[in-house]
Amino acid sequence: MKLLESQKSILQALKNKEMCIVIGECAVDYDGRAHSNLPRGKRMLLIKADLSISIHENRLIRPTNYMMKASISCELNDKTKTLIIKAKRNNPKETITAEFTEIIDINSYDLPESNDLRLVGSEKELNDALMDDLSFLEAGLKPINQQQYFRTGICDIIAEDAKGRLVVIELKRRQADYGAVTQLKRYAEEVQKMKGVETRGILLAPSIRKSALDLLKKYDLEYFSYDFEIKERSKIKGINKSQMKINEY
Amino acid sequence: MKLLESQKSILQALKNKEMCIVIGECAVDYDGRAHSNLPRGKRMLLIKADLSISIHENRLIRPTNYMMKASISCELNDKTKTLIIKAKRNNPKETITAEFTEIIDINSYDLPESNDLRLVGSEKELNDALMDDLSFLEAGLKPINQQQYFRTGICDIIAEDAKGRLVVIELKRRQADYGAVTQLKRYAEEVQKMKGVETRGILLAPSIRKSALDLLKKYDLEYFSYDFEIKERSKIKGINKSQMKINEY
DNA sequence: ATTCTCAGGTGCCTA
DNA sequence: TAGGCACTTGAGAAT
Numbered sequence: 037m038k039l040l041e042s043q044k045s046i047l048q049a050l051k052n053k054e055m056c057i058v059i060g061e062c063a064v065d066y067d068g069r070a071h072s073n074l075p076r077g078k079r080m081l082l083i084k085a086d087l088s089i090s091i092h093e094n095r096l097i098r099p100t101n102y103m104m105k106a107s108i109s110c111e112l113n114d115k116t117k118t119l120i121i122k123a124k125r126n127n128p129k130e131t132i133t134a135e136f137t138e139i140i141d142i143n144s145y146d147l148p149e150s151n152d153l154r155l156v157g158s159e160k161e162l163n164d165a166l167m168d169d170l171s172f173l174e175a176g177l178k179p180i181n182q183q184q185y186f187r188t189g190i191c192d193i194i195a196e197d198a199k200g201r202l203v204v205i206e207l208k209r210r211q212a213d214y215g216a217v218t219q220l221k222r223y224a225e226e227v228q229k230m231k232g233v234e235t236r237g238i239l240l241a242p243s244i245r246k247s248a249l250d251l252l253k254k255y256d257l258e259y260f261s262y263d264f265e266i267k268e269r270s271k272i273k274g275i276n277k278s279q280m281k282i283n284e285y
Numbered sequence: 286m287k288l289l290e291s292q293k294s295i296l297q298a299l300k301n302k303e304m305c306i307v308i309g310e311c312a313v314d315y316d317g318r319a320h321s322n323l324p325r326g327k328r329m330l331l332i333k334a335d336l337s338i339s340i341h342e343n344r345l346i347r348p349t350n351y352m353m354k355a356s357i358s359c360e361l362n363d364k365t366k367t368l369i370i371k372a373k374r375n376n377p378k379e380t381i382t383a384e385f386t387e388i389i390d391i392n393s394y395d396l397p398e399s400n401d402l403r404l405v406g407s408e409k410e411l412n413d414a415l416m417d418d419l420s421f422l423e424a425g426l427k428p429i430n431q432q433q434y435f436r437t438g439i440c441d442i443i444a445e446d447a448k449g450r451l452v453v454i455e456l457k458r459r460q461a462d463y464g465a466v467t468q469l470k471r472y473a474e475e476v477q478k479m480k481g482v483e484t485r486g487i488l489l490a491p492s493i494r495k496s497a498l499d500l501l502k503k504y505d506l507e508y509f510s511y512d513f514e515i516k517e518r519s520k521i522k523g524i525n526k527s528q529m530k531i532n533e534y
Numbered sequence: 535a536t537t538c539t540c541a542g543g544t545g546c547c548t549a
Numbered sequence: 550t551a552g553g554c555a556c557t558t559g560a561g562a563a564t
Contacts, residue, residue, distance in 0.1 A: 038518055042421075050425075053342045053343075054343075055329060055341075057306060057329075057392075059392075059394050059396075063316070066542070068406060068542060068544045069514060069517040069541095069543095070404060070406035070407065070458075070541095071404070071406050071516070071542090072402055072403060072405065072407075072542075073318075073402075073403045074401065074402050074403070075401055075403075076396065077397070078394070078395075078396040078453055079310070079396060080304060080394070082341070084341075084342075084343050084344055084345070085343040085344055086343075086345065088344065088345060088346045090346050092304075092331070092333075093333075093396070093398065093399060093400070094302075094304045094333050094334045094335075094396040094397065094398050094399075095333055095335040095337065095398045095399075096333070096335065096337060096353075096559080096560080097337045097339050097348065097351045097353055097399070097559070097560095098541095098543090098559060098560075099346065099401045101402075101498075101542090102346045102542085102544090103362045103526075103542090104345075104346055104545090105543080126540080127550095130542075140394065141394070143306075143308075143390060143392065145308050145327070145329070145389065145390070146327075147308075147326075147327040147328060147329070148326070148327060148343065149342065149343050150326055150342060150343075151342070151344070152323065152324055152326070152369070153323050153349045153350075154321060154322045154323070155319060155320075155321045155325075155516065155557085156319060156322075156559080157318075157319035157320050158319065158555080158556085158557095159554095159555060160555085184547095185548075187435040187496060187549070188496055188500075188553095189463070189552090189553060189554080190547095190548090190552095192555070194524040194525040201555090208555095209555085210556095210557095213538085214437075214438070214467065214468075214471065215464055215467075215554095218463065218464075218467040219554090221550060222463070222500075232440040237543035245537080245538090246437075246555090247436055249438050251437075251471075256408060258329075264321040266319060267320070269355075274321045277502055280556090285342070287558080306536085315557070317557060318554085318557040319556095319557050320557090321557080327546085345544080345545075345546060346544070346545095347556095347558090350557085351559095352557085353559080353560095376535090379557070383539075404542080406542080407540080407541085407542095408539095408540060432563095434538090434563075434564080438538065439538065439539065439563085440541075451564080458541090459541095459542090460551080462552090463553090467537090485546085494551090494552070494553090495552095496553095503535095
């Protein structure tokens with residue numbers, strides 16, 4: 037495929053905000069937050085309407101190189117007989133240079149930009165489901181706040197238990213790790229300090245890494261496991277407190 | 286484009302391990318770790334040689350739906366006059382169903398699978414650069430171990446300082462956050478307990494979030510900032526200890 | 535196969 | 550704009 041013709045196709049696609057797919061032999065350099073080099077080889081370059089650009093090899097889901105909200109240029113180098121697609125941006129300052137020695141195919145498509153993926157089973161949704169009925173987790177538990185911003189982070193749920201103690205809840209949709217425990221610890225401390233009231237911290241997750249459980253115990257926090265299912269909406273099916281010997285409150 | 290013809294193209298591409306790009310109007314359902322639904326719309330479906338599959342809208346770098354190492358099938362539904370591409374896998378058990386009501390274009394390309402991206406500036410590389418000359422960080426600092434596996438994680442660097450104290454070093458290639466501090470804290474405690482020797486913990490990062498620095502101080506850990514540059518190899522340019530008032534050792 | 539961590543993480547939201 | 554964090558995180562390395 038002629039390079040001049042290719043250049044015209046790409047510029048046209050950019051102008052029309054069409055999804056543009058370039059197949060060809062290229063070498064790719066990236067410089068910015070890191071530095072990478074991809075030797076000459078056959079790849080697919082993808083430009084989207086929002087000026088995101090990515091270079092895909094014939095493996096993996098993630099592209100080898102990528103940039104969002106790029107300034108994209110496409111120029112011919114008459115000396116080297118190559119077509120050079122450059123993507124640049126500031127903040128962070130970075131550059132992708134794809135030098136095509138051969139263009140195998142170019143296709144552009146007018147695909148309307150949309151954003152209508154409906155996702156069920158996110159943490160946010162589980163959070164809402166839990167807030168609907170906290171007594172499910174423990175009798176007498178009443179919701180106070182959700183997604184409360186602290187200096188040290190964002191606390192999933194704050195509630196009050198039957199004995200009037202504050203309860204900080206950190207919810208995870210998958211196995212809890214160290215991060216989950218240290219998050220909960222931070223929020224529990226924050227609440228304790230702010231309110232000066234005895235505060236419990238509960239980590240709620242489908243499972244927990246053994247070492248994270250050790251840390252949790254050390255911090256005097258509690259862990260409950262739970263199951264959930266996802267159909268039309270997320271639904272919390274059951275809570276199991278027996279995995280951990282908890283002092284009876 | 287005829288659906289029957291499309292089906293043949295896709296099956297052929299799968300057989301030949303070609304990168305296959307399908308453009309068309311489709312609705313996509315995902316069920317597995319979560320559940321998602323994408324209403325009918327024009328999109329690009331990408332199948333690669335390693336049987337990874339992804340559905341891209343005309344925006345963002347990441348696909349709306351994706352699966353790696355999938356079992357991919359492609360069948361006609363004569364009643365609904367649709368072409369159905371299904372991707373399945375076990376562990377985790379999940380399914381993507383893309384139902385095409387219209388195929389706009391299909392192209393397949395024989396792109397050899399390769400894996401030759403050379404990336405400079407990874408944390409691993411910076412780690413190696415630092416290990417080459419730890420005295421750069423502090424006079425008299427001697428490396429003992431690198432990437433040591435603990436029960437609680439993997440410690441970047443362990444060294445011994447001029448006074449014979451153990452030093453645990455956590456290195457970050459970008460701004461240090463809570464996670465970096467709690468990681469370091471864990472490893473420092475682990476080493477302290479194992480060896481029964483006074484142990485210092487040093488966090489080394491280009492910068493640190495203010496709240497993370499507060500936590501670090503609370504834990505009696507140290508923070509040094511550093512600059513690095515990435516050309517052929519990563520190189521640590523300088524270390525600045527003055528950002529924090531550190532007790533003189 | 536599980537565990538663990540990095541990533542040029544990306545993307546979303548809110549103060 | 551920066552902070553904080555979820556993500557069907559993905560991807561690789563080590564156990």
